[in-house]
Amino acid sequence: MSKGSVTSPRKAKESPKTGISPASKTPGKSSSKSTGDTGTGAGVTRELARKGYRTMLEARLLEEKLAALYRSGKIVGGVFLGRGQEALSVALGLHLRRGDIYAPLIRDQAGRLAFGDTILDTLRTYLGSILGSMRGRDGNIHRGRPSEGYHAMISHLGAMVSTVCGGLVARRFRGESGVVGATCIGEGGTSTGSFHEGLNMAAVEKLPLVVVVANNQFSYSTPNDRQFACPDLTARAAGYGIVGRRAVGNDLIDCLRVIGEAVAAARSGEGPQLVVADLLRLVGHGEHDDASYIPESLKKSELGRDCLLLARESLIEKGWMTEEEAVAWRDAVALEVEETASKVLREPAPDPVDEDWNAFASLGREGEQ
Amino acid sequence: MSSITYLEAIRLAQRKALADDPRVFLYGQDIGTFGGAFKATKSLAKEFPGRVLDSPISEDAMVGLAIGAAVEGMRPIVEMQFADFSTCGFNQIVNQAATLHYRTGTACPIVVRLPSGGTPGSGPFHSQSMEAIYAHYPGLVVMTPATVDDAYSMLLEAVALDDPVIFCEHKFLYYHLKAEQLPDQALPFGKARIARPGRDVTVVTHGAMLHESLAAAEELSSDGYDIEVVDLRTVRPLDTDTILASVARTGRLLAVGEAWPWGGVTAEVVARVASEGFGLLDAPPQRLNAKETPVPYHPALWGTHRPTAGTIASSLRHLLEL
DSSP: OOOOEEEOOSSOOOOOOOSSOOOSSOGGGOOOOOTTOOOOOTTOOHHHHHHHHHHHHHHHHHHHHHHHHHHTTSSOSOOOOOTTOHHHHHHHHHHOOTTSEEEOOTTOHHHHHHHTOOHHHHHHHHHTOTTSTTTTTSOTTOOOBGGGTBOOOOSSTTHHHHHHHHHHHHHHHTTOOSOOEEEEEETGGGGSHHHHHHHHHHHHTTOOEEEEEEEOSEETTEEGGGTOOOSOGGGHHHHHTSEEEEEETTOHHHHHHHHHHHHHHHHTTOOOEEEEEEOOOSSOSSTTOOOTTSOHHHHTSGGGSOHHHHHHHHHHHHTSSOHHHHHHHHHHHHHHHHHHHHHHHTSOOOOTTTOOOOOOSSSOTTSOO | OOOEEHHHHHHHHHHHHHHHOTTEEEEETTOSTTOOTTOTTTTHHHHSTTSEEEOOSOHHHHHHHHHHHHHTTOEEEEEOSSGGGGGGGHHIIIIIIHHHHHHHSOOOOOEEEEEESOOTTOOTTSOOOOHHHHHTSTTOEEEOOOSHHHHHHHHHHHHHOSSOEEEEEETTHHHHOEESSOOSOOOOTTOOEEEEOOSSEEEEEOTTHHHHHHHHHHHHHTTTOOEEEEEOSEEESOOHHHHHHHHHHHSOEEEEOSSOSTTSHHHHHHHHHHHHSGGGOSSOOEEEOOOSSOOOSSHHHHHHHSOOHHHHHHHHHHHHHO
């Protein structure tokens, strides 16, 4: 498995003459020095790595609870887990700041928690509590608070790329700089027209956009050789004239380092950044899916190693966390998850009688003003 | 001021929106220096630097960008080069813009301008009327201005609304329709207008078909018939009250639409009158629409494909005998 590397577009283009003030630097001049880096995690602090591990643990235990609630019939519809993708997901969430724009996708529970979402609102949305941010009108992974820069994904893959672009354009109109917008997608989503249109648009406008591709080898059940023919998705970045980077998807420290560099580059005006990470989803597409299509050999390969266990080993080895701390954290998180679930299970469900059944923001149900 | 065309009214409304509201920006293909395929944004890029932006040919991402900007408090106006191409942005319109407020409580105040409807020689992909498709989705307002006054005032109204608006401006009216001056007042939002009062039949219509219907009504007046013509102005919301009040006066309904009949605006009008005003009717409600083929290229075919003053007059005579 290759360690992190950077591919830059061959030739940096001049800034377009649009009204939106162009970025101060061109994408080709990435300051990243990570080419050939062996993933030592240079620049990743102890504090960040500990926060990363702790948040991955929260995501993992919360998702285990979600799966249990689904199996016991308390959650309807579906449960879609990010098991095996927490390291990559959390790295993006941790490098974003309040005031940035974030559109997570299906397997980003860890990133969501790192960005500021809570165990409480996750459970409320999955269980359909009227007190949750989606009030039972939408569920599971379709949650967010768009007015706070936390976009609520739609199921149509690739759609959130241009939406985040729009948020960044608005910030530019307001004269705000140093803002980053980020979204995540799987390798299957890169086959959509929306993904292409969004990345091309971001490149034209030189937006501070970071797109993280979790290449988990299967789009639901479809293997990569039926999804795309290019040998390395990172190479697509050059086609858009943006910077492409590669991270080791189940290595927390490498994900933190590479995504940290991508976010910093976007924040300093170097234009859109594409980060691709290989990994393996350690569960089915949803909890209804046994993932029998994933070969045993792949599960036993490097790709199939659990990022949470690897992170634990790595942090203990570096002396950044003790065994005792890891156990104590696990107990504390498990308790929080259990207590929160018990509380949310007692919260009111939406009442069809109280529901206003109105899709308009400024009009009555019949369209009256 | 000399006479103002329907198209110029749209340009001037965008100019006023840009001048009055710093949250407004325009986004679309060729709309910057070039001024748009129809010149609906002529000179606006120069007058408002940085606020009239050329987009790539990416209808999906154009609407996505507008949605993301609206979430942050902007008031984007997206120009589709032709209404037909909005199908490439359909997902963002119906799945993201239309659902956003209901799902999240965050408003999505975008305007998507759709140069709509047929003109001679435009063919299957530059002639479509999309209003029924968008009106189907809860959360979208669909406007179909048929006069110069409405083109101007309703576009400003669209920008002011907190909901996503599909603004179906009719290309056939761009140069044909003229007014002496811009309006200084407008009908309330969502109200249909009695374009011609009458007592024998109610014609309910919108867009370019308003003018065909008025011509048909004029033709029948020489036979002594008094036809009332209702201009819907917005198809969603649909002003059922004004339609029913008119049918109460005339007892007869003909719904006329330039689009195809299946599940269209005329179907909705007839359904509402039949279910809510059955007792008002003296004859079965009728409708007249385009023929059910793609919109043909040749003017001879096109002129027969859509309803005209002549076919509307025939339908009216038939209805008067029922």
